[in-house]
Amino acid sequence: xxxxxxxxxxxxxxxxxxxxxxxxxxxxxxxxxxxxxxxxxxxxxxxxxxxxxxxxxxxxxxxxxxxxxxxxxxxxxxxxxxxxxxxxxxxxxxxxxxxxxxxxxxxxxxxxxxxxxxxxxxxxxxxxxxxxxxxxxxxxxxxxxxxxxxxxxxxxxxxxxxxxxxxxxxxxxxxxxxxxxxxxxxxxxxxxxxxxxxxxxxxxxxxxxxxxxxxxxxxxxxxxxxxxxxxxxxxxxxxxxxxxxxxxxxxxxxxxxxxxxxxxxxxxxxxxxxxxxxxxxxxxxxxxxxxxxxxxxxxxxxxxxxxxxxxxxxxxxxxxxxxxxxxxxxxxxxxxxxxxxxxxxxxxxxxxxxxxxxxxxxxxxxxxxxxxxxxxxxxxxxxxxxxxxxxxxxxxxxxxxxxxxxxxxxxxxxxxxxxxxxxxxxxxxxxxxxxxxxxxxxxxxxxxxxxxxxxxxxxxxxxxxxxx
Amino acid sequence: xxxxxxxxxxxxxxxxxxxxxxxxxxxxxxxxxxxxxxxxxxxxxxxxxxxxxxxxxxxxxxxxxxxxxxxxxxxxxxxxxxxxxxxxxxxxxxxxxxxxxxxxxxxxxxxxxxxxxxxxxxxxx
Numbered sequence: 031x032x033x034x035x036x037x038x039x040x041x042x043x044x045x046x047x048x049x050x051x052x053x054x055x056x057x058x059x060x061x062x063x064x065x066x067x068x069x070x071x072x073x074x075x076x077x078x079x080x081x082x083x084x085x086x087x088x089x090x091x092x093x094x095x096x097x098x099x100x101x102x103x104x105x106x107x108x109x110x111x112x113x114x115x116x117x118x119x120x121x122x123x124x125x126x127x128x129x130x131x132x133x134x135x136x137x138x139x140x141x142x143x144x145x146x147x148x149x150x151x152x153x154x155x156x157x158x159x160x161x162x163x164x165x166x167x168x169x170x171x172x173x174x175x176x177x178x179x180x181x182x183x184x185x186x187x188x189x190x191x192x193x194x195x196x197x198x199x200x201x202x203x204x205x206x207x208x209x210x211x212x213x214x215x216x217x218x219x220x221x222x223x224x225x226x227x228x229x230x231x232x233x234x235x236x237x238x239x240x241x242x243x244x245x246x247x248x249x250x251x252x253x254x255x256x257x258x259x260x261x262x263x264x265x266x267x268x269x270x271x272x273x274x275x276x277x278x279x280x281x282x283x284x285x286x287x288x289x290x291x292x293x294x295x296x297x298x299x300x301x302x303x304x305x306x307x308x309x310x311x312x313x314x315x316x317x318x319x320x321x322x323x324x325x326x327x328x329x330x331x332x333x334x335x336x337x338x339x340x341x342x343x344x345x346x347x348x349x350x351x352x353x354x355x356x357x358x359x360x361x362x363x364x365x366x367x368x369x370x371x372x373x374x375x376x377x378x379x380x381x382x383x384x385x386x387x388x389x390x391x392x393x394x395x396x397x398x399x400x401x402x403x404x405x406x407x408x409x410x411x412x413x414x415x416x417x418x419x420x421x422x423x424x425x426x427x428x429x430x431x432x433x434x435x436x437x438x439x440x441x442x443x444x445x446x447x448x449x450x451x452x453x454x455x456x457x458x459x460x461x462x463x464x465x466x467x468x469x470x471x472x473x474x475x476x477x478x479x480x481x482x483x484x485x486x487x488x489x490x491x492x493x494x495x496x497x498x
Numbered sequence: 499x500x501x502x503x504x505x506x507x508x509x510x511x512x513x514x515x516x517x518x519x520x521x522x523x524x525x526x527x528x529x530x531x532x533x534x535x536x537x538x539x540x541x542x543x544x545x546x547x548x549x550x551x552x553x554x555x556x557x558x559x560x561x562x563x564x565x566x567x568x569x570x571x572x573x574x575x576x577x578x579x580x581x582x583x584x585x586x587x588x589x590x591x592x593x594x595x596x597x598x599x600x601x602x603x604x605x606x607x608x609x610x611x612x613x614x615x616x617x618x619x620x621x622x623x
Contacts, residue, residue: 487537
């Protein structure tokens with residue numbers, strides 16, 4: 031399809047701007063632009079059609095099943111959008127007087143209280159803009175803690191090889207050396223490898239539990255005990271909290287700080303390009319190091335983002351928690367785990383799970399053997415699924431599994447959808463032996479076929495330029 | 499798969515050839531095949547120290563980013579700058595397109611012959 035710039039027609043206009051309701055202000059000549067900006071010229075009808083056409087090019091949770099592993103692509107109730115659209119929240123100015131923002135502060139305080147209860151933490155900040163920013167803030171807490179005790183020798187952060195790529199990146203951005211430890215054959219942290227890595231130079235451990243292959247690390251209490259014994263702190267990556275929220279708390283597992291992807295686990299569509307909210311919770315002994323914010327002030331506190339962070343994402347999270355309630359939150363987690371196990375069992379016998387045991391909210395298939403037998407790769411299966419109106423699972427991740435497909439159905443899918451998906455997987459499995467060529471060239475019925483990913487990575491064109 | 503008999507191979511899928519005192523290092527046909535289309539490469543600088551068994555750079559393919567592990571300890575004498583602009587050369591011919599040359603080699607990992615390496619790839623594949 032054409033870009034909006036390519037659809038521009040000189041003279042087409044939309045009168046979308048409301049009437050000026052404040053005194054007009056004339057900028058000094060030095061600050062005025064000499065030339066008109068090169069904006070596209072379209073009527074409102076044309077703009078509306080353009081964005082509708084864009085919508086038709088993509089697949090969202092509203093279009094169909096979206097089992098993109100590690101991403102928790104669940105359906106988010108409309109009510110969360112409705113509360114976030116309330117004028118009292120959308121029209122508030124961040125510099126407004128305190129007495130005019132009492133309601134907003136109440137939202138932040140209530141959300142903090144409930145999320146601290148869910149995570150087993152004592153305090154929390156909503157400033158970080160998303161997950162990676164939250165990780166960065168959380169690891170800075172650990173850094174500051176050691177510094178405050180004069181313990182500057184702790185230069186290392188331990189990260190298991192099953193971690194999300196952001197974990198080692200975060201540790202490196204915070205100035206730590208990253209120590210990677212291998213997983214055991216069971217996909218869990220290898221305790222001997224952990225013991226060997228621990229020492230007086232270790233600042234902490236970053237861990238996701240359940241981990242990236244969808245397994246709950248049953249040694250978690252031993253893991254956090256060992257790290258603490260060596261003087262390190264434990265950081266919980268909340269990426270996979272959807273599997274355990276309301277059931278088990280990171281604080282009780284022995285973690286000292288945690289980040290949550292509110293825009294993933296607690297409403298707000300994930301993967302929509304933002305905004306997000308990477309709330310960071312911590313135990314009381316770290317609370318003094320939290321950034322300054324609406325609910326936390328005081329000497330020496332710095333900010334990691336302007337004002338109160340992405341406040342409306344917190345409004346959605348609070349709505350989500352209050353509508354699901356004390357019963358609904360753990361029920362959502364239980365159904366996420368149940369759905370994943372159900373789908374895994376239904377697919378078994380064709381594509382095989384990389385780890386044949388009860389999984390949490392997601393599971394990983396390995397197509398290593400299948401690829402050797404049929405020549406059809408995980409990528410080909412993923413592309414073939416598009417022709418069935420399903421979003422492909424995550425591919426080639428985690429790196430520790432060959433020809434991986436990672437599925438996370440989430441709790442918001444019905445048994446009927448899961449049955450249908452399993453049927454499609456079984457059908458494709460067979461097709462690989464009978465007609466691999468069709469799968470190698472799939473999708474055949476999608477708006478976009480196989481984009482040239484190599485060329486896109488090597489020569490990306492990220493900006494439209496006017497033809498001279 | 500092609501594993502020239504004139505080269506030595508590491509368990510981490512790098513090849514090594516000795517040119518006088520200089521160790522020439524690249525990735526094997528198996529490695530480029532497993533990686534898929536290479537889109538970026540990060541290389542050390544001339545004069546950098548490399549350590550046997552540790553990363554000296556990384557390659558990014560459409561699938562993933564992987565470390566390049568050095569089979570020797572020494573000092574980088576030369577890097578193949580052509581790869582920075584055209585990393586796809588690693589897919590085209592991983593043996594003609596060496597990655598780094600190392601001098602003052604003080605330690606070398608245990609390396610394999612082409613036949614032994616072919617057996618290893620057979621079990622990993």
